[in-house]
Amino acid sequence: MAAPSSPVLFTDPTSEPCRSVHWLCKAAGIPLRLRATWLGRGHHRQEAFLRVNPRHQVPALLHGQFALSxxxxxxxxxxxxxxxxDPWFGESLEERARISMLLSWHHHAxxxxxxxxxxxxxxxxxxxxxxxxxPRPQKAQVEELRAxxxxxxxxxxxxxxxxHFLVGGRLTAADIAIxxxxxxxxxxxxVNEILAAFPAVR
Structure with missing residues (x-):
């Protein structure tokens, strides 16, 4: 059986999770075919896309007959x-555990x-x-959200x-996801005023 061709990433460039996948592939030299799936145009509700991800979400991947979200x-x-x-998700038990922790932390932080x-x-x-x-939230609400x-x-x-990096002194999946x-x-x-208090993040 012939191997599947390069995976297809259904992606909306305005989506942060989509960009994290694309950026990782660029950094790691992973071949990938991109298929623009604009949420604002309703592409994620079209029948062809729902066969890849019936939950209407991007990014979604199709590799041969295998679909993943x-x-x-x-x-x-x-x-x-x-x-x-290993280079991206950890080369040792400790690195893998720390990257896994940071990826989990990122979602609720x-x-x-x-x-x-x-x-x-x-x-x-x-x-x-x-x-x-x-309507935009009132100033007091915005200040609370920023806090x-x-x-x-x-x-x-x-x-x-x-x-400069989160794990192992090098770029990993944790940095790219966040x-x-x-x-x-x-x-x-x-943004400049906000990040002034966080020089490492900046």
């Missing part, structure tokens, strides 16, 4: 497929507090649907410490 699962699958799992709880209601949803339908994500950024600052949610902070006009 969830960014971190896709990242791990592609690294293992191409024999580069930076991803949740910066992107889902702050950026979406404050910037993205009002922009896409209009402030008449979804919440400042705690996550402080934890990330401590994880990085005096180095980075898109940090770069998404650029939408905030106060």
């Amino acid at each position: 969830e960014a971190q699962a896709i990242m791990r699958y592609l690294c293992e497929l191409h024999g580069v799992l 930076v991803r949740k507090t910066v992107m889902l709880n702050h950026n979406l209601p404050v910037y993205y949803i009002p922009f896409y649907v209009g402030e008449a339908k979804h 919440n994500f400042a705690e996550s950024l402080q934890q990330l600052e401590e994880f990085i410490g005096s180095g 980075a898109p949610d940090l770069t998404a902070m650029d939408v905030d006009p106060d």
Whole structure:
């Protein structure tokens, strides 16, 4: 049986998890075919896409007849497929455990507090649907949301410490998974002021 051709990644470039998969593949030299799946245009609700991921979510991967969703699962699958799992997901038991911990932490920390709880209601949803339908939160609410994500950024600052990377003094899947949610902070006009307190993150 012939081997499947390069996997196809169904991706919306505005999605942080999609960017994390794409960035990892670029960094690791993993061949990948990209298929634009714009959420704002409803591509994720089309029948052809639902055969790949019936849960309507990107990123999604199709490799031959094998379909996979969830960014971190896709990242791990592609690294293992191409024999580069260890450099990106840990070369020792301790590295693997720490990277796994950081990937789990990210979902309820930076991803949740910066992107889902702050950026979406404050910037993205009002922009896409209009402030008449979804008004921006009041200033006091925004300050409370920022206080919440400042705690996550402080934890990330401590994880990085005096180095430049989270694990092993090199770029790993942990850095790449978290980075898109940090770069998404650029939408905030106060981003430089916010990050001034977190020099390692910045």
